[in-house]
Amino acid sequence: MSTSARPRRAYVETYGCQMNISDGELMEGILESDGYTIVSSPEEADVVLVNTCAIREHAERRVLGRVGQLFGLKRERPDMVIGVTGCMAQRMGETLLHQAPYVDLVMGPDGYRTLPARLRELEGARAASAEGEDAGATGSDRMPSRSPAPVHAKRRGPQLAVLDLKLDENYQGLEQRRTSTVSAWVPIQRGCDHRCTFCIVPYVRGPEKNRDPHEILREVEGIARSGITEVTLLGQTVNSYRSGEWSFPRLLREVARVDGIRRVRFQSPHPNDVTEELVEVMASEPAVCEQLHLPVQSGSNAVLKRMLRRYTVESFLEKVELVRGAIPDVALSTDVIVAFPGETREQFEETLALLRRVRFDDAFTYRYSPRDGTPATRLPTGDFIDPEEGQARLERLIEVHRGIQAEINRGEVGRVEEVLVEKEAREAGQILGRTRRNKVVAFPGDPAWIGTYRTVRLTATTSATFVGEVVEEAVPAGAG
Secondary structure (H helix, E strand, O other), rough: OHHHHHEEEEEEEEEEHHHHHHHHHHHHHHHOOOOOEOOHHHHHOOEEEEEOOOHHHHHHHHHHHHHHHHHHHHHOOOOOOEEEEHHHHHOOOOHHHOOOOHHHHHHOOOOHHHHHHHHHHHHHHHHHHHHHOOOOOOOEEEOOOOOOOOOEEOOOOOOOEEEOOOOOOOOOOOOOOOOOEEEEEOOOOOOOOOOOOOOHHHHHOOOOOOOOOOHHHHHHHHHHHOOOOOEEOOOOOOOOOEEOOEEHHHHHHHOOOOOOOEEEEEEEOHHHOOOHHHHHHHHHOOOEEOOOEEEEEEOOOHHHHHOOOOOOOHHHHHHHHHHHHHHHHOOOEEEEEEOOOOOOHHHHHHHHHHHHHOOOOOEEEEOOOOOOOOOOHOOOOOHOHHEEEEEEHHHHHHHHHHHHHHHHHHHHEEEOOEEEEEEEEEOOEEEEEEOOOEEEEEEOOOOOOOOOOEEEEEEEEEOOOOOOOOOOOOOOOOOO
């Protein structure tokens, strides 16, 4: 590809968490500001970026498979740029360029501000490589990450890795290209200062970096002016946010009071930073939804200590009581990992007992996945759980959780809820939306209702989701 034919069409495909989705929108915004057209499929694109997750091995295998599929497109169109971005790119680094020689760019989460410049740099190296080949040059062309400078690899062609973690990069001043007209992600924090022994995030996203609160509020005000009424504040441990005199509860209160914002959520908090001040804001501000994600990870104090979670089962239960005491109708969700190294069957049973006691409305359940570079991988070999046993524990955990969830949801049939319509359902004539308590409801409706609120009676449940019908009586925002 010559410099005069610089690619102008880009496609970003995102895997993983809400922060990754937000990062995908950020990259699209950066590219669009540089003159790129964002397209809806890789077949249309000159630049394809696969935005990745590194939390579990399965997610990485899935991405590698997808990148291999994209190589088929690159065979047909050799000038196409394939980039891998995000946490997996940061974790694997230049190893990924060796494993997948058809990948042109590897970029970690702190490199996105320079994305257009790096693509131009890569393009220039391609042009130089082509000229060198025309002149009979040999050698290789790898452009290493930390001091990008071309090194030549004829078989691979130019490749570039951008892997620096920056202590001050929180992407202030840059705008996302929002893909939803219903709800908006608002990152307020990047990185993490916790060092949970199972988690790769601090190593691929760096230490905690918090955005300026005034810039956050300006962004939320702009979102409201665009007609979007729901925002979700994002951070790795979002409620540990602090910037100068601003704490997270203060920021949450101010966001909730922005004109035009009707619903505010936040993701993902850490139990240790669930304080009386935060709960008071949640209970008193009408725009803050009656929903809280509270990751417990395990119901065993011994396992929590090995995970370095810095709380006990008892202190976690105190947080649950604090929240439910102030917001009786709150819907709680959680994350749980089973088969962590050293977990005994008795400790696993303690986790099941915790689920039965708390009765979470939803739970995201996982079998422990070793991540190279994390402290848990250095635990004694004999502590690691047999994969078949680990899978059996996961299946049992899911069974217990689904039974609890089904009981909770059956008890909510008949409730009348305010539902924000998000999209069309798979079934013709049906639309999907969410209640303030984050329950998904399918009901008959018009796609023109997307982005609006409807009052819906829950008429049935499929255990995890609801079926509903629109009713005439009005329900004020915040009512259950």
